[in-house]
Amino acid sequence: MDEEKKSMKRRSFVKGLSAWLLASGAAVQAQAFSGKIPGRDEEDQRYVGQEGKRFGMVVDLRKCVGCQACTGACKVENKTPRHHFRTWVAEYERGEYPAVHKVFLPQLCNHCASPSCVKVCPTGATFSRGDGVVMVDDKVCWGCGYCVNACPYDKRYFHPQSKTVDKCTLCAHRLDSGLLPACVESCVGGARVAGDLNDKKSQVSRLLAGFSTAVLQPSQGNRPQVYYIGLDGSVQNQVRGTVNLDDLARMRDGKPRREWQTAYK
Amino acid sequence: MEIFESLFTISSVTPDRPWGLNIPNYFWFTGSSAAAFIIASFAHVFGIRKYKPVAGFSLLLAFVLLVAAPLNLIDDLRQPGRLFNFFLYGWDHFLTSPMKWGVLLLMAYPLLILFEALLLYRTHFVHKAQEASSALARGFYRLMALGNMRLDEAALQKDEKRGFVLGAIGIPLALSVHGYTGYILGAVQANPLWSTPLMPVLFLASAMVSGAGLLIVLLPIVQRYFSPMQRVDGDMMLALARLLGWFIVIDLVVRFFWLTFAMPFAGDSGYTLVEYFRHHFVGVVYVEYLLCLIVPMIIVFSPLAKRVGWVFLAGLITAVGVWLFRWNTVVGGQGIGRTATGFLEHTPHWFGPDSITAIMANWGAFIAILAIVMLIFPWDREMAEHYQGEHHGKE
Numbered sequence: 001m002d003e004e005k006k007s008m009k010r011r012s013f014v015k016g017l018s019a020w021l022l023a024s025g026a027a028v029q030a031q032a033f034s035g036k037i038p039g040r041d042e043e044d045q046r047y048v049g050q051e052g053k054r055f056g057m058v059v060d061l062r063k064c065v066g067c068q069a070c071t072g073a074c075k076v077e078n079k080t081p082r083h084h085f086r087t088w089v090a091e092y093e094r095g096e097y098p099a100v101h102k103v104f105l106p107q108l109c110n111h112c113a114s115p116s117c118v119k120v121c122p123t124g125a126t127f128s129r130g131d132g133v134v135m136v137d138d139k140v141c142w143g144c145g146y147c148v149n150a151c152p153y154d155k156r157y158f159h160p161q162s163k164t165v166d167k168c169t170l171c172a173h174r175l176d177s178g179l180l181p182a183c184v185e186s187c188v189g190g191a192r193v194a195g196d197l198n199d200k201k202s203q204v205s206r207l208l209a210g211f212s213t214a215v216l217q218p219s220q221g222n223r224p225q226v227y228y229i230g231l232d233g234s235v236q237n238q239v240r241g242t243v244n245l246d247d248l249a250r251m252r253d254g255k256p257r258r259e260w261q262t263a264y265k
Numbered sequence: 266m267e268i269f270e271s272l273f274t275i276s277s278v279t280p281d282r283p284w285g286l287n288i289p290n291y292f293w294f295t296g297s298s299a300a301a302f303i304i305a306s307f308a309h310v311f312g313i314r315k316y317k318p319v320a321g322f323s324l325l326l327a328f329v330l331l332v333a334a335p336l337n338l339i340d341d342l343r344q345p346g347r348l349f350n351f352f353l354y355g356w357d358h359f360l361t362s363p364m365k366w367g368v369l370l371l372m373a374y375p376l377l378i379l380f381e382a383l384l385l386y387r388t389h390f391v392h393k394a395q396e397a398s399s400a401l402a403r404g405f406y407r408l409m410a411l412g413n414m415r416l417d418e419a420a421l422q423k424d425e426k427r428g429f430v431l432g433a434i435g436i437p438l439a440l441s442v443h444g445y446t447g448y449i450l451g452a453v454q455a456n457p458l459w460s461t462p463l464m465p466v467l468f469l470a471s472a473m474v475s476g477a478g479l480l481i482v483l484l485p486i487v488q489r490y491f492s493p494m495q496r497v498d499g500d501m502m503l504a505l506a507r508l509l510g511w512f513i514v515i516d517l518v519v520r521f522f523w524l525t526f527a528m529p530f531a532g533d534s535g536y537t538l539v540e541y542f543r544h545h546f547v548g549v550v551y552v553e554y555l556l557c558l559i560v561p562m563i564i565v566f567s568p569l570a571k572r573v574g575w576v577f578l579a580g581l582i583t584a585v586g587v588w589l590f591r592w593n594t595v596v597g598g599q600g601i602g603r604t605a606t607g608f609l610e611h612t613p614h615w616f617g618p619d620s621i622t623a624i625m626a627n628w629g630a631f632i633a634i635l636a637i638v639m640l641i642f643p644w645d646r647e648m649a650e651h652y653q654g655e656h657h658g659k660e
Contacts, residue, residue: 035354035355035356035357035359036354036357037354037355085278088277088278090274090276090277090278090604091274091275091276091277092272092273092274092275093272093273093275094271094272094273095271096271103272107604116453116454116455118358119358119361119362120358120361120362120363120364120452120453121355121358121362122351122355122358122362122364122365122368123347123350123351123354123355124354124355124356124357124358125350125354125355140347140350140354141344141347142342142343142344142345142347142348142350142351143342143343143344143347144283144338144341144342144343144364145283145284145341145343146283146362146364146449148281148282148283149282149283149284149453149455149456149599150452150453150454150455151455152454152455152603153603153604154280154603154604154605157280157281158281158283158343163343163344164343164344219532219533220454220455221454234272235272237533238457238533238537238602238603239272239274239602239603239604239605239606240272240536240537240540240606241271241272241273241274241606242272242273242274242606242607243274243606243607244274244276244277244279244605244606244607245273245274245275245276246275246276246277246279247279257612258279258612259281259285259611259612259613259614260279260280260281260282260599260600260609260610260611260612261279261609261610261612262279262605262607262608262609262610263544263600263607263608263609263610
């Protein structure tokens, strides 16, 4: 009888233990399976963004002179690593002498309304804030690179130090302190205008209402929120032209091959 | 002159791409595993007697390939120490990220093959456990026998039934595991080469080719040097050769539909693909298609298929060719410029993560795991039993 009692006791202990394990496991799971990352769970301001706003940019290409002040200002403000840029101004020449035209294309993350990078992220490290700014949490990102391939605008890269994906944040840290993005602040011609698209009185809204604008690669379906005034048709979609002359110069100068570089044929 | 024809890029930023050697290698491993599993299932699920002698080995091969494959993915992560983040976060992207649900398939599939193999060879492990002299060995074989030491008629029947069920679930799972890898690429609409709903089908079709090719390469080696028969089953090689031939036909048909739609009838991306294939003409048309698909197809459908050496060669070429297809798709596809003009070229590193030596190490791991699995499982004795008293063993 004693033996049976012991076995009963043991059985109830095992039962209790497994129930306890299950319950605590479920509690952990419930937290883990919120589907979000810690910053969003805690509703951290930096993750949630500014309530009721929707940030975007209008680039007035008639005013861009290709001075690269934005490229430099961004590099300094965000301390981007060597050879990597969050924004830059591509420079093209269209036509042949004497019918020649220069085309400048300032580019940055489009902070899309339907970002293909966010969709494919398996860890949730990249996400859209409530105000539309697309961010990467470099504490969560595991560096699979799926978002880098999913971005139709090539605006993501691996940061060599953090070994995570890095990209333009529209200077969210500045926006949240009431400042303008560094590229906007430094633009000598006033070509870059950033602001709240929800505020009908903001400068971006007035430019959007007053001019015909276009976005890059609209057929990708990402609904980009960086609009261009005076966008040249030859660069709106995937750019087809000669290879980057910078890269040709690299080859001419006998510089070492990069892991990925323009193919010459 | 059209304005598009005279655009000169003076300066821009040439982007880096995230995926190198690891990814095509991973795709090749999972694909070949799916094919090896399907070939094993011809015998285990569909009861085709012809494939019985290779079914056991093929199943084990499928398992080993799928154990080695994910190592490529871990190596590809820039932050492999954050592997656990996958399980903790990002579940709100479950439906839109093929990588999210794909990894779950990737974990379930090798477990299923393992259990199927353990059930298949349970009798052997029970005997081993009974013969074992040390407690450790006894424990190990008991574990391999799934803790079930019964060998009566009813227990064996139950094994067979369970094995059949696992095999039957395994077929869609094997197809899904490899289909999802195609899905990963197909879902990238920013890439004109990848963005097609046909991508999973294309991957499956070429996977069947590489899996049959790999089996044709490995089978004569293991039969000749590691099995009690010590000779190659020519009939089996002929059967596998013909199977490979039909897989190539299916692969070519799918590729025909892909290319004939993707170039002339695909809108803007069609122009890019024409440029792309012009850029890679020699590698794709002469090497990938002519040398690695058409030539082996002619070999396996010709009288040469009765010669083991030729079949071996055909298998080897197709297996390599499908690897090249994976490479051309993953690396070549990333080479297509989006904001940059022209095409990018990838130069793999020799050392470090995602390098040539990393891939060689992965192949080393594959061979080592295959050797261990071949030592533990009695695939050779099972194979020999199938040949006893049959006409199969003749060469």
